[in-house]
Amino acid sequence: MPTLSDLNGRTAVVTGAASGIGAALAIELSAQGMNLVIGDIDGDGVNALASRLRESGARCLPMQVDMSDPGAVQAFADAAFAEFGSVELLCNNAGVLLFGKVADASLGDWQWLSAVNVQGLLNSLHSFLPRMRAQDGWKHIVNTASTHAFLDNPQGSALYTASKQAIVGITTGLRYELASEGVLVTLLCPGQVSTRILDSQRNRPSQFGPRAAEPFGTGVIPFGITPDEVAKIAVAGILAESPIVFALEESTREHFRSQVRNAWQEADHALASPIGV
Numbered sequence: 044m045p046t047l048s049d050l051n052g053r054t055a056v057v058t059g060a061a062s063g064i065g066a067a068l069a070i071e072l073s074a075q076g077m078n079l080v081i082g083d084i085d086g087d088g089v090n091a092l093a094s095r096l097r098e099s100g101a102r103c104l105p106m107q108v109d110m111s112d113p114g115a116v117q118a119f120a121d122a123a124f125a126e127f128g129s130v131e132l133l134c135n136n137a138g139v140l141l142f143g144k145v146a147d148a149s150l151g152d153w154q155w156l157s158a159v160n161v162q163g164l165l166n167s168l169h170s171f172l173p174r175m176r177a178q179d180g181w182k183h184i185v186n187t188a189s190t191h192a193f194l195d196n197p198q199g200s201a202l203y204t205a206s207k208q209a210i211v212g213i214t215t216g217l218r219y220e221l222a223s224e225g226v227l228v229t230l231l232c233p234g235q236v237s238t239r240i241l242d243s244q245r246n247r248p249s250q251f252g253p254r255a256a257e258p259f260g261t262g263v264i265p266f267g268i269t270p271d272e273v274a275k276i277a278v279a280g281i282l283a284e285s286p287i288v289f290a291l292e293e294s295t296r297e298h299f300r301s302q303v304r305n306a307w308q309e310a311d312h313a314l315a316s317p318i319g320v
């Protein structure tokens with residue numbers, strides 16, 4: 044297993060790094076001596092973070108990138124490999140949230156959520172993975188899903204939950220596919236984290252139609268753990284080579300565990316019946 048000192052001098056890519064968990068991950072990884080390639084649709088945000096990281100001595104390449112655009116992601120990966128020669132840690136963190144009912148959502152709502160959360164992850168894997176596979180040495184991919192992917196009743200968040208369940212499926216499959224090549228894969232599932240995720244539509248491109256109403260407002264989540272805490276838990280999970288890392292408030296852990304049990308009990312109950320109902 045790698046240790047903290049093994050991160051020193053290696054290169055990490057973090058997507059969605061202008062804000063919240065992505066910014067905290069970039070700060071934590073650069074504090075461990077990693078070179079950083081940080082991408083976000085918010086170009087000013089990643090440029091500001093890059094200035095801050097460079098002030099503390101880090102090597103950092105910021106880039107404005109829309110993860111839903113395959114060509115832009117390819118250019119992002121090309122720039123990363125041109126600058127640093129290799130990428131040892133790929134953190135696919137960029138993501139957007141939208142609450143609301145499936146039946147009331149517009150096609151644009153669904154297209155936007157899936158374009159960023161699902162297609163964005165696939166674009167990243169398509170552009171970074173072939174060159175990472177060809178490298179020798181330690182390599183690790185971290186894909187950010189959410190505890191929402193495991194809820195027993197995702198009413199009000201079904202579309203977001205579905206996009207995060209896709210990430211669970213892709214990540215689990217990828218982990219087994221790449222195990223024999225020594226590429227490690229971790230699924231990061233934060234619970235409630237105090238970020239600007241409720242205001243995800245600040246970055247909703249106009250081609251996906253008008254903003255949907257946000258039932259919980261658009262402020263920073265006023266509770267939950269901090270992005271810094273998530274970043275520290277994620278790094279611990281990377282070093283422990285954990286397949287799944289949950290980053291949530293201790294006080295919510297048992298409630299969440301019971302929701303996961305309920306979700307699987309329904310399937311278990313149906314499986315126990317000979318006709319599967």
Ligand SMILES: NC(=O)c1ccc[n+]([C@@H]2O[C@H](COP(=O)([O-])OP(=O)(O)OC[C@H]3O[C@@H](n4cnc5c(N)ncnc54)[C@H](O)[C@@H]3O)[C@@H](O)[C@H]2O)c1
Nearest residue numbers: 059061062063064084109110137138189235236238239240
């Ligand atoms: N905050 C939470 O409670 C929570 C819980 C579980 C999972 N997550 C996940 O954590 C990840 C980070 O979210 P956060 O809470 O830090 O939110 P955030 O809104 O603070 O940060 C998300 C970042 O993604 C960027 N982004 C949005 N669309 C993009 C695109 N098309 N291309 C590139 N970048 C884009 C945004 O500009 C922003 O900087 C997301 O995948 C989110 O689903 C968050």
